[in-house]
Amino acid sequence: MTAFTPEAEARLEEYLRQVRAAVARDPEVSPDEIEADLREHVETEFHTAIRPVTLTEMEAVLVRLGPPENWATAAAGRSAKDVVVGDLTALGRWFRTRTRGVLSTLWRGPEDWRLAYLAFGLFCLGVLTAIVGIGVLFLLASYVMGRAATELAKEKGTTLGARRWLVYPGVLVVSVPLFLAVMLWPLAAAAPASEFVESYERVARDTELHERGVRGGFKHPPERVEQARRMMAAIPGPRDWSEPVAGIFAAVGALALWWTVVGVAMWAFPKWPQVVFHPLLDGYDGWHGVKLAAVAGVAFLIWLGFATRFAEAAGLT
Amino acid sequence: MDLDLLANWTTQLRKGLLELCVLSALKGRRLYGYDIVKRLGAVGGLVMGEGTVYPILSRFKREGLVETSLEESPEGPARKYYQLTPRGRQMLAKMLAVWAEVRDGIDHVAAEQLP
Numbered sequence: 001m002t003a004f005t006p007e008a009e010a011r012l013e014e015y016l017r018q019v020r021a022a023v024a025r026d027p028e029v030s031p032d033e034i035e036a037d038l039r040e041h042v043e044t045e046f047h048t049a050i051r052p053v054t055l056t057e058m059e060a061v062l063v064r065l066g067p068p069e070n071w072a073t074a075a076a077g078r079s080a081k082d083v084v085v086g087d088l089t090a091l092g093r094w095f096r097t098r099t100r101g102v103l104s105t106l107w108r109g110p111e112d113w114r115l116a117y118l119a120f121g122l123f124c125l126g127v128l129t130a131i132v133g134i135g136v137l138f139l140l141a142s143y144v145m146g147r148a149a150t151e152l153a154k155e156k157g158t159t160l161g162a163r164r165w166l167v168y169p170g171v172l173v174v175s176v177p178l179f180l181a182v183m184l185w186p187l188a189a190a191a192p193a194s195e196f197v198e199s200y201e202r203v204a205r206d207t208e209l210h211e212r213g214v215r216g217g218f219k220h221p222p223e224r225v226e227q228a229r230r231m232m233a234a235i236p237g238p239r240d241w242s243e244p245v246a247g248i249f250a251a252v253g254a255l256a257l258w259w260t261v262v263g264v265a266m267w268a269f270p271k272w273p274q275v276v277f278h279p280l281l282d283g284y285d286g287w288h289g290v291k292l293a294a295v296a297g298v299a300f301l302i303w304l305g306f307a308t309r310f311a312e313a314a315g316l317t
Numbered sequence: 318m319d320l321d322l323l324a325n326w327t328t329q330l331r332k333g334l335l336e337l338c339v340l341s342a343l344k345g346r347r348l349y350g351y352d353i354v355k356r357l358g359a360v361g362g363l364v365m366g367e368g369t370v371y372p373i374l375s376r377f378k379r380e381g382l383v384e385t386s387l388e389e390s391p392e393g394p395a396r397k398y399y400q401l402t403p404r405g406r407q408m409l410a411k412m413l414a415v416w417a418e419v420r421d422g423i424d425h426v427a428a429e430q431l432p
Contacts, residue, residue, distance in 0.1 A: 019368070029375040037350045037371045040397060044351040047392060064358075066366015156387065156395065 002046045008058035012042060015062050022068035027091065032162045038065070112156070113163065115149035120166035123173065142170030150278060171278065179277045183262070186254035193250030194243040197235065201242055203228035227315055234313035253307060256300035263293025335363060337416060339373050340401065340409040343383060347400035350374060374399060382408055 004012065016038060020031045045061050046053045106117055119142050126138030146167040153160050160167055206218035207225050220228075235242045266273050266289030273281045273289075310316075338360065342353050353374070354367045364370065377383045382405035390396045401409065
């Protein structure tokens, strides 16, 4: 990789910006491709440089490449009508050439674009056929193709560039639900906790109705009634909220414990999160796992303190 | 006025010829972009800015006239090689035929003017 002085690098980026602007209106060329070609051109010009390329040296190469505004000469000197008719014709031609280009890429490559098109095509098929159930298979296939495209770009030492718009829908449709499922499944602990409290709340309600002689009341064993009374008294807030409060409390504890485990696992195996949840955790390193484990661990200890006090107050210990 | 006319005519002429030369440069071989640029740059009066070759290559690729392959290079960055597709070879043959016809026609007209 050739090194540039900051001034030379800034000048190159400015030139490439001008190139993109100059060719943006021509639907028959790819700005990304031209930019990649120009970067390769500049790299090749300076590949023997033993010190960072200076602004003067960069300027000499850019002068030889020529001013980008002169590249888009086709649109110059046309009337408004010509422009409209020409643009509509160009649009039609663009669709034809794009379709032909996509088919050609699917048939002959290059492989990175072929994988990207396949990933997006399978994603579209998956969405369209989701209603009949088979869509899940297409979405999974799209995920696999997208991951393959990503790995290929990594192997080549390049970025996905514009291909990310083709690759990411299929990848995200799997990795986002997977990430949410892995991180949030302990929320399921809320349901049994709510049901547990609800059973005591029902005892307390039945007893109250029975004592007031209201029809529907029911007499429970005294020790069960005493347990329910202590349980209801131990839960803060209005009694109508006791079930959701218990559910939320249990979910918080379960999440804190689980995230502590996940944080430790992420610290011990730092590559796995990037691989499994790409591209969500691309910037992740092992210290993020340590931080997660530390924060979640402290939260769990605090939760444990409240839980112990609650258990004592409710007579569960 | 004359200068503008000449400049416009020269630009159009160069544009068409440059496209022909890009395809001709790839006849029977594959070249990477930088190599194509330098070869055509050596042809006097043809390439006014080396960068003009790259949009042509991009358009030819979209039109299926050329295809590319990326290869590692021991001398520097990975190189993107261009080569003609079967459609590109057919187009080159047709363009060369038209060019020969035009060139012969111009020669013929010029010869008739001689005293």
